[in-house]
Amino acid sequence: MKKITALLLVLVMVLGLVACGEKTPETTKPQTGNNGETTPVVEPSNEPDTIVIMAPPVTGEYLNNLKVWAADFNKLYPHLTVEIIETSWGDHSDKLSTMAQAGEAPDIAEISSGALGTYVEMGVAIDIAKYMSADRLADYDANAVEYMSLEGTTYGLPLYLTIQSIGANKTLMEELGIDVAKIQNEGWTYEEFLDVIAKGTDGNRFGFVFANAGVTASDMLNIFGAGVGLSNNFTADLKYTFTSENMLTLLTAIEEMTKSGYMPNYGVEAGQRMVMCQTGNAMIFGKAMPLFESNFNKNNAALEANDGTAVENSLPMEYAFLPVPTMMGCAESCYGTVDGLIAMRNKNTTDEHLANVLLFMDYICSGDRIASCMNELYLDPVCQSGRDALVLQEGRDEQNLATAGRCIAMVEAPPAGVTAEMTATAKKMMDEHIVPKFQLLLAGEATAQEVYEYICEAAYDAFGAENCVSGKIG
Amino acid sequence: MATGLYSQHLHNRKVLYIRNTVITIVLVALAAATLFPIVYMMMSGFGPNVATAGNMRTIFPSRFTLESFEAFFNFSEYSLRWIWNTFVVSAGTVIGNVIFASMAGYAFAKIKFKGSNALFALILVAMMIPYQVTQVPLYILMVQKFSMTNTYAAMILPSLCTAYNIFLCKQFFSGLPTPLIESAKIEGCNQLQVFTLIILPLAKTVLAVMAINTFMSSWNNFFWPFLVTNDPAMYTIQVGLKQFKFANETLFAPMMAGATISALPMFIMFFSLQKYFMEGVTIGAVKG
């Protein structure tokens, strides 16, 4: 009895607290569905307001720039002040999801397009079309905006579209008599790729290395998948693609690569891939972005200056950004993801507030602001005003620039009509089933056929067999 | 002291010598394996200011320089403030635990009060729920209800008196002889006097252990301070160190330099408390 009395006392205290905690904040009802065309756009009012934005350092200078832009914005709209929450790379999404689940999300947050579904499902993402003018929204490329949309509703603005592919020691490839420019201009097939990496393999040097240890294994699937019609999880008629014959072809090709001896048959850490290329231990490496040109240039300068900041044992070399090889006669493509800013619901959310929020979001996603970011990332802006404002940095390699431009144009946005639930299931499928089995293939502990069969079985279980592709895509 | 565990009557100096050598070798070998990561961390901090850990397969950097430390301090105007903040938070947490957890631990171990076992079981059970799911309600509590964002209180309060430390104290105090307490009570001491005059002097060791361990975990705590601070001036050092990581590169050497600097206060803490360790306690017969 005594202990029950004591326990009851404690319980009363705690339940009292729980009860207080469960009051749902009085806010506007979550907007669902697409009501963009009929609803008039909410005009910003002149009441003082504070806009909270949370972002990680997407570029080295991004957070510093953000402070400048916030100040400039305040000059344009003196009644609006901006509060910036700086986060660190890699922990940003943890903080954001904790805050969102607590109902305390910032007004604007940086997310990668892959995470959009989670926030839409949570009911904290906001349909932005209602709060910004149609002509401003039209400034952004439809392809990139599609990444920030689900089922026809747009939840945010794109910052940039990053393309991921492979990169190479151009100097070495040319010494070996490989026509780098031709590959960059016209693309190549998987068979040609195999020939090239065979040529590049010599003694201590691998023709090809891909950082595929741990969760980075998914990069290899995504990047090479783009060359075999697997740019997206779903086809235009909304069927899951990773059960197609294309997937088997992809897995078989990767199995062949790992067994060929032209690439390491062990896990390679993300930090090692570029180093292996720079020290002459690998000719082609992945994943690679156009931005790496600046790393190679910096290293060449450091080697020249001999000031001890160059990568140990590295050699001077030029960098080439390469398109991904194609398989099964599929059209050339490139894997891309979009990072953007989304508007989020919290207890301060009102229509007037959202109009102000969108004003600032649009401000930093366009014009000079985005142009300066893109120069830092060696990428093309995804809005017209950004392209107009862009003054290209001196000394960029013409060939790489052209290849990057060509690749960005090839990126296929996810098909319209994919639901938040479908993306969530696809994400879980990738993390929990495809990547772990794919790692088995990389370790030589399962065959392509076995992995493919497992993936099909798991996908049929998750989506239903009728919602999965059978046979070949494209 | 437990030195008596080892034979005092080893007259054969050779045996004594061999015994101590063997023990030393085992201890040093194990310590070397344990120490390796931190040695690597410090060496990288003294190395040149390079991004991303290279293919450094040696322990010593190519050259010794302080430029990474310079880079760490130049990285943010708040670099030193981060260390100060962490110190305030850790010290606050330690003081709270030393006072409250020792009192609670003593009560659970030596005072027979109604419901003590049930309450203690409740404390243990609460420890068993992983923090990943409790931090959302805790965040709502601290940020929404108490509006404590960017305060030391927000960082200190949740760990002001942890279940872990209450448990530690209870286990230690339950080893103390009950007759000691009973006789003090017969002589007219109340429980508070028993605690302050008899128990606390005997508890120096466990309090030192608790202080050191609590300080260490508080100092290394990352996620909670990261959640409740939005202002760089209020970051703790661990939150600050993560700022050295970017999308495509990590300022590796300055980060390691920062980690090295942040280890210093913990050393000071350890060496200033370890004399309590050395003394040990002699408390006569332990309760059977």
Add this chain to the structure above:
Amino acid sequence: MNGTKQPRLATQRKFRFTNDDLWGYIFIAAAMIIFCVFTLYPVFNAIYTSFFNYKPFGSEFIGLKNYVDTLKYSKFNLFYKAAWNTLVYTAVVVPSTLLISFSVAVMILPFSKKTQSVFKAMYYLPGVASGVALSVVWLWLYDSSPDGLFNQLLSVFGIPAQNWLSSTKTSMLSLMIMALLSSHGTQIITYIAALLGIDNSYFEAAELDGATFMQKVRFIVWPLVKPTTLFLLVTGVIGSFQVFMNAYMMTGGGPDNSTTMIGLLIYNNAFEYGKYGLACAQAILLAIVIAIMSMFQFKMMGVDVEY
């Protein structure tokens, strides 16, 4: 447990606070208030949430569905695999760490105070390295290329290079080695404190009876540090069952989910997939398992704990 077994209480009327009751409540008052607000409230909140399809603005009550979804057996439900992995990890790591810590603490004793403090500092030191720095270093140690540090070490003994974290054969082992070599500082210090509390008269008496070193350890030291061992065992098992950081930083689950732990599943559900209610349900199930395990430990080791 049965409160009336203490004879003192037999003569007292129930519900009357004794002097000791009052003192007990005074002593625990501050701790209990802090505990209720900052630990128990979130715990109850998590239990409450586990019955909902949680959304920050408008959760939906779904009864036991989160629990059913977690426990529903399917080849593709990772919960059971993660539970097994966590169990294996705990069964190896916790007893080994205890044994190592105990042995090190005992081995440090014969030296002079100065030498002792050097050793203590050496074992305490790794704890001061920030987790960020440590995980970078460990990834580098486990580099799978033939030039990787551990692989170089193996080649000295003529063992071929291993694919450490990337192979199902070694991924779990790698995490265990890492745990064994990097998490015993706290435990060693706690054990040393317990050992220093043992009175020398015990050993003197044993010495006169001609006890060997091992006999002294077995019959004097071990029983006397039992409360400490129980503490380290219970907290060690709790920590190990909740282990998350290592798996998250080092493998993210690993080949064929060979290192997917319950802690990682809970984290992913709560933060990656936005299924906070489901994560709460999994956390409660985990806590129930830990509670049962802890009860066994108290039964086994419960020298002076009345349960």
